Amino acid sequence: MKLAAADFKSKAATNLANPSLQRALTRLQERFVGARAKALAELPAVAPLRDAAADIRAHTLENLDHYLTQFEQRVQESGGKVHWASDATAVNRILLDIARAYGVRRVAKSKSMVTEECAVNEALGAAGIDVVETDLGEYILQLANEPPSHIVAPVVHKNKEEIADLFAQHHQRPRQTGIPELCREAREILRPKFLAADMGISGANFLIAETGSALIVTNEGNGRLCTTLPRVHVAITGIEKVVPTLEDVSLLLRLLPRSATGQSITNYVSVLTGPKRAGDLDGPEHFHVILVDNGRSHLLGSELQPMLRCIRCGACMNHCPVYQNIGGHAYGWVYPGPMGVVLTPSLAGMSGTIDLPNASTFCGACADVCPVKIPLPDLMRALRTRQWQGQMRSRGERLGLAIWAAMAMRPRLYALATRVAARLLQLMAGRRQSIKVLPLGGGWTRVRDLPAPAGRTFRDLYAERHTRQINRPQEDHSPFAVSPSAKRGQHRASEQRHK
């Protein structure tokens, strides 16, 4: 998929003004956030499970070469073949070689974000091979010629009316708008395509080193069909997806569907090991796995390594106030939301993704809900630091930060400047005690007023209260203890009306 993250801000603005998308995003948030909380609540203890899940992923990444070569050997022993792809070009070259070797003309594909990364459909199409996406969401997007906007619910941005229009246009059938009817129609259109496919392409949610298996979870059953009916099955997935044992994957599976869709288990969990055995009545004759690097190994050994623990549940985006408001397409590549703003610059490069690590309020909700405890805000901060060090931020921003840094390192000057600034802002605010126009702060005051500062700076208040408390030792020593009157003041401030 082509990177299109450079116009993040303008896309975000467009999406904020799109009422149909806003309704869809509200629905996504209502369903997924509540369902996740409910599904996790049925577990006796979540914290130890998340700790164990994070440990499994971290341990595997620490020994990635060991587990990948073990996986490769087990795949060979069960009659399959492993291919290594350093980048997207290699993925498509290997895939086309496999397709040619078996005379493949038709491909049925199950949802895979790695294949979106590598633009596999375009490469197969250019070689004259017919590809059909079979996950309902991905199929709709293929008809609409659009990228996914969510890694779990790819077509969250479309409503059923738009989908009904697409089906009527492409299926030459009477338009129907009931959701069960639309699902039935897609089933009837796609069933013959499964049966006719020569090759099935899937991703893999996990690779299991001890058995050489690819594990795939799907609710629709399309993943099972793609990996059972065609003569050839190719699983394409990232090198970081390997885990040591069947028991490890079982533990992770308690968290993946709960975090993703709020299910205690995904409908179909398939552990696939090698091709059809002698005597088997069904199953593919050929089993291939393509292990994709495509930038992942560059994260190893860096402060961004924890990002490779990700199991692609999408909980971070479902809970992100930025994603919830702008949707997935604004992020301009395969991976949106908090995991995307870390992964996209890491895999696709820092240039052209300058806004992504900044598309966060640092509220920390993403890290709170991550089943493998990826410290996403810390990773965004690391990327922001890299942008700063690489002088990639705008000249105005760099100048502003340099001035601030110079002041922050001179405490007296800083105290004086903040005192002056507080007075100045208070004067500007006038009797209404709110500022409607602020030089250099138009982005803020265009949509809301800035409340006037209290007149005295934090440092002054801190110093005063600290002195008072030393004189009255029986009270709370913390200079941050909030007095009843200060509490009322906070309450008023939070009630400031938007313009």
Next chain:
Amino acid sequence: MKDDRATVLDRIRSASGRRAARLDRASNTAALPKIEGDLAARFAERAVLLSSDVVGPLAEADAPRAVADYLRSRHLPLDAVCWPALATLHWRASGIETSARAARGDDLVGITGAFCGIAETGTLLLLSGDQTPATVSLLPETHVALLPAKRLVARMEDAWSLLRREHRAPPRAVNFVSGPSRTADIEQTVTLGAHGPYRVLIVLTN
């Protein structure tokens, strides 16, 4: 020119400082939920939550009649594709015509057994094999699974122990099935019956 395998492995190894693997790990079994009490009751309760239909436990010889009753009550066809492993049951006496083979695209009812059932989630575990084709639980609109109650285990981990005890290596496909196929891709509204079965009947046998 280095091939891609060498390139990728070299990148990984240089990131880890080319040290030997450290495979020691603390056990994490304490983190797993404990599943106690009557496994059959827990299994049935969870399976129903996943929209499976559950009958039994009943004698295996009575299973064909229970299946026929279910199919008739829902006005479903009495022709079924069936695992060769189950072909010897008295299906015809209950009015069900079975074909023992892998499923085709137009089969409407599929009858399978199961390797075991998992009480924690109400999940069936099916292994592919020459007597147990994977398509029978997948292509038909109705999937009927016969599950002996003595083959119930508490958790997925226990199913792996059972598999390790009874098989040298995993078969081509280990499929965990947790109710009818479903999708929520359109407006996050759950709809049963996507590409796989619309309904799953689990017959627990003694």
